[in-house]
Amino acid sequence: MVFVRPQREYQRISQPNWQSILGAASDLDGREIATLASTLRQIGNDWSAVLVVRLSLLLVFLSMGSFAQTVRDLSTQLAFVAWIACDLVIISAHRFSRFDSIIPNKRLAITAGLIFASAATFRMCAALALSTQIAPLFITTLAPALLALSVLGRLRALGLALATGASLGLLVVVPDPRLAMPYAALLVGIAVLLGRDYLTQARAAAAENAAQGVLSGEQAKALLEEFERSGRGWFWETDRLGSITYVSETLAAQLGDRAVDLIGTPFSGIIAASGSTDRDNQRSLGFHFSARTAFSDMAVRAALEAEERWWSISGQPVVTEFGQFLGFRGNGSDLTEMRRSQAEVARLATVDSLTGLANRPQMMLALEQALTTPRGLIGDCALLLLDLDRFKEVNDTMGHPAGDALLRQVGQRLLRLVGTRGKVGRIGGDEFKVVLPGMVEVAALAKLADSIIHALSEPYEVDGSQVVIGVSIGIALAPLDGNVSETLIRNADLALYTAKGEGRGRFRFFAPAMHAEAEDRRQLEVDLRQAISTGGLHLEYQPVVCTPTELITGFETLVRWDHPTRGAISPSVFIPIAEDAGLISAIGEWVLRTACADAKKWPKHTRVAANVSPIQFANAGLPSIVMSALANARLPAAQLELEITESVFLSDRDNTDSMFAHLKNIGIRLALDDFGTGYSALGYLKTAPFDKIKIDQSFVRGAAIKGSRNAAIVKSIVNLAEALGMETTAEGAETLDELDLIRSLGCSHIQGYVYGRPMSLGATLELLAAHDSHAVAQGHKSSREPRMSMLRTISLIHGETRYTARIRNVSASGALIEGVADVPAGTMFSIDFGRHYRVRGLCRWSHEGKMGVEFEEPVSVERIRASEKPGSVTAKTPQVPRAERKRA
Numbered sequence: 001m002v003f004v005r006p007q008r009e010y011q012r013i014s015q016p017n018w019q020s021i022l023g024a025a026s027d028l029d030g031r032e033i034a035t036l037a038s039t040l041r042q043i044g045n046d047w048s049a050v051l052v053v054r055l056s057l058l059l060v061f062l063s064m065g066s067f068a069q070t071v072r073d074l075s076t077q078l079a080f081v082a083w084i085a086c087d088l089v090i091i092s093a094h095r096f097s098r099f100d101s102i103i104p105n106k107r108l109a110i111t112a113g114l115i116f117a118s119a120a121t122f123r124m125c126a127a128l129a130l131s132t133q134i135a136p137l138f139i140t141t142l143a144p145a146l147l148a149l150s151v152l153g154r155l156r157a158l159g160l161a162l163a164t165g166a167s168l169g170l171l172v173v174v175p176d177p178r179l180a181m182p183y184a185a186l187l188v189g190i191a192v193l194l195g196r197d198y199l200t201q202a203r204a205a206a207a208e209n210a211a212q213g214v215l216s217g218e219q220a221k222a223l224l225e226e227f228e229r230s231g232r233g234w235f236w237e238t239d240r241l242g243s244i245t246y247v248s249e250t251l252a253a254q255l256g257d258r259a260v261d262l263i264g265t266p267f268s269g270i271i272a273a274s275g276s277t278d279r280d281n282q283r284s285l286g287f288h289f290s291a292r293t294a295f296s297d298m299a300v301r302a303a304l305e306a307e308e309r310w311w312s313i314s315g316q317p318v319v320t321e322f323g324q325f326l327g328f329r330g331n332g333s334d335l336t337e338m339r340r341s342q343a344e345v346a347r348l349a350t351v352d353s354l355t356g357l358a359n360r361p362q363m364m365l366a367l368e369q370a371l372t373t374p375r376g377l378i379g380d381c382a383l384l385l386l387d388l389d390r391f392k393e394v395n396d397t398m399g400h401p402a403g404d405a406l407l408r409q410v411g412q413r414l415l416r417l418v419g420t421r422g423k424v425g426r427i428g429g430d431e432f433k434v435v436l437p438g439m440v441e442v443a444a445l446a447k448l449a450d451s452i453i454h455a456l457s458e459p460y461e462v463d464g465s466q467v468v469i470g471v472s473i474g475i476a477l478a479p480l481d482g483n484v485s486e487t488l489i490r491n492a493d494l495a496l497y498t499a500k501g502e503g504r505g506r507f508r509f510f511a512p513a514m515h516a517e518a519e520d521r522r523q524l525e526v527d528l529r530q531a532i533s534t535g536g537l538h539l540e541y542q543p544v545v546c547t548p549t550e551l552i553t554g555f556e557t558l559v560r561w562d563h564p565t566r567g568a569i570s571p572s573v574f575i576p577i578a579e580d581a582g583l584i585s586a587i588g589e590w591v592l593r594t595a596c597a598d599a600k601k602w603p604k605h606t607r608v609a610a611n612v613s614p615i616q617f618a619n620a621g622l623p624s625i626v627m628s629a630l631a632n633a634r635l636p637a638a639q640l641e642l643e644i645t646e647s648v649f650l651s652d653r654d655n656t657d658s659m660f661a662h663l664k665n666i667g668i669r670l671a672l673d674d675f676g677t678g679y680s681a682l683g684y685l686k687t688a689p690f691d692k693i694k695i696d697q698s699f700v701r702g703a704a705i706k707g708s709r710n711a712a713i714v715k716s717i718v719n720l721a722e723a724l725g726m727e728t729t730a731e732g733a734e735t736l737d738e739l740d741l742i743r744s745l746g747c748s749h750i751q752g753y754v755y756g757r758p759m760s761l762g763a764t765l766e767l768l769a770a771h772d773s774h775a776v777a778q779g780h781k782s783s784r785e786p787r788m789s790m791l792r793t794i795s796l797i798h799g800e801t802r803y804t805a806r807i808r809n810v811s812a813s814g815a816l817i818e819g820v821a822d823v824p825a826g827t828m829f830s831i832d833f834g835r836h837y838r839v840r841g842l843c844r845w846s847h848e849g850k851m852g853v854e855f856e857e858p859v860s861v862e863r864i865r866a867s868e869k870p871g872s873v874t875a876k877t878p879q880v881p882r883a884e885r886k887r888a
Helices: 018-022 028-062 067-072 074-095 104-130 134-150 156-173 177-211 217-229 249-254 285-291 336-348 360-371 391-398 400-421 442-456 485-501 513-534 571-581 584-599 622-633 646-650 653-666 682-687 710-723 736-745 761-770 861-866
Strands: 234-238 244-247 271-273 295-302 310-319 325-334 381-389 423-428 431-437 460-462 465-467 470-478 507-509 537-546 552-563 567-569 607-612 640-645 669-675 692-695 727-731 749-751 788-798 801-810 814-818 828-834 837-847 850-855 873-876
Touching: 028 074, 028 104, 074 104, 217 234, 234 249, 244 249, 285 295, 360 381, 360 423, 360 431, 360 485, 381 442, 381 485, 391 400, 391 465, 400 423, 400 431, 400 442, 400 460, 442 470, 442 507, 470 485, 485 507, 485 513, 513 552, 513 571, 513 584, 537 584, 537 607, 537 761, 552 571, 552 584, 552 761, 571 584, 584 607, 584 622, 607 669, 622 640, 622 653, 640 646, 646 669, 653 669, 692 710, 710 727, 710 736, 814 837
Parallel strands: 470 507, 552 607, 607 640, 640 669, 669 692, 692 727, 727 749
Antiparallel strands: 234 244, 234 325, 271 295, 295 310, 310 325, 381 431, 381 470, 423 431, 460 465, 537 552, 537 749, 552 567, 788 801, 788 828, 788 873, 801 814, 814 850, 828 837, 837 850
């Protein structure tokens, strides 16, 4: 017979079912049960042949004796009935569903009892019929077993059962043990041989299964242990009540316990939060256990307080083929690192990797959430768009790692300033965004914006160097400036553009007029494109004069645009538009070709200077364009001078040096324009082949005013240029005293209104012809400080008398006062501006109720403005005309 171990709820971990745990095609217990059930059914099916053989042999031997007398014996009749009844039960029992549903182990015990009873009653019948004829009795008993082994050899278990039953039955029915012992021993020997033969066949079948990939118990155990040691997973098993009957040491170690100590504890006790991560699509672990349904890859959290650990577990109920539920069996793996990686990936998807702030998608989500209330209404919020000023120069000069470090510091300062009031994010480059839910109070927002500008303008420590930048801010409010995110972002961007256009380092709230300005800018771009294609631009030229001889040595080229409906548009307006629209290269090339053609009409000693933008300078085809322009105009290369600003040095140094070399090989002159206003580095002057340094007009203007330091700066630049063998041109000279100062400082050339405004080509020809190419200085004699127009009441105190007067124009050194007539020149007054601000002033002249006052000491115009009373009117007056800004 095939015996299987009973399935008990208290199965010990020391005896695990390894093949079951490894999850073979079908578990070993199920195979054993199926084999046993099949064996029992086969015995029942074949037992009818045994019954026929027994009857045949019994009749043969009965014919040799007194059969009739034997049959009439009551004991023989009872034995015969009992024997036939046992055989019939064996034959028919498995055909009844009730018997077939009994657990195979119990069916095995019942069948074994019936076989023993059948053998005993049959031998009793045979003994009564054959009396003491031991040999026929032995043959009668043994023949069915031999028949089962030879004729019915397909079922060796039947022969084993009969041989065993015959030996036991023989000992029971034979009265003389001495006669029965030899035959019983022979039958036992036959049973042993049959058992060995059966075991041999079982081993052969096991070897065949192993050859076909079916694991033995030891192999399965070894593979299980190796798998668990690798850390790829672990296994578990419970009984029908949910208590652990087996658990891997790997899992027990994660729980800080031993596997043997976990036996008998509820499986749910090692789970802190049952259920999967998607509660809408997955059922909880407790439900699966109670419903006895399989589950797969369910993410659960371990019951650990010291750390957060997650597992992925799968399990299926263990049920016999008769429907008996034995428990759960499954496997699991550690999800902790994977979940941490997933969490990090999810975090990186919502934050800026450089600064750790929220990124663009996350800020868009934050804005949309701020715009929507729980009731679906439009929420109040403020949006601040920030753009760093002068960051590009830092990034280009110090390198991208320094720029990245600077951006991180900016992000940290923003977080400290905003705090919990809103969300801060970086949306790319040097652009930041702040979303403030529920905050729309203008005064509070203005205070916050001021704080941000002040904090971000403080020096930064980057790579051992101090760096100073600024920030411009555009602010839009919801729902006032928009009730959807796209509209609010667009309006905040318009406000930011306005802030940058007004000088940077400031903030602006969105105003509807900004839309009109943006549309006007867009329309100007369209008109500019048309002007370029239809010849709507023209050139004007401003003379450059040799300081000692006043000989006109050249003209600087200035591009102008006369709009058909708007009239003259300043280059300071349309050149930035051209740069943003990508039109500057086309304009620059047209200016260069046109200027060369016009310069051909001037004397040979008169040069033409044309500005080259950094975008043009970065174009590798610039030398070819220059040579083509010179060739088409038939202009000598020495008559062309290209003016280049310091910003070209912010790009790649190798390309810059190569471009300089190519341009100088053509034979043209190079001038460093607007020197001192950019990020100057004297090291560039050692290698860059400049022929001239142009001193920016911001240093020239006001240099002749008493107390100005500009003269010292101009003198230093002149000395530097002379030491390097370069010429100098002072730009923006407007008055005669500035002209005299520049001459005294040794500047070689002058350019400014004092010698002429920008003029057409025809006017240049007339100027050159009028005075034999010499210029004549014209203009105001002296420079004046910038004045501010102001109409307000003040008090003049002279001795014990107080006079009421009105102040008109004011500067740091003096003012125009009206309302007091016939004041003698030289009279000293104490001027009271209010709010405890008084200064002393001397009357220089007086005429028709007006007088000019010179302050005893320079005054603060801003403090005078701060002392204004409500209702006063202040406005900036146009200053003395100054040279227009050159572009292109």
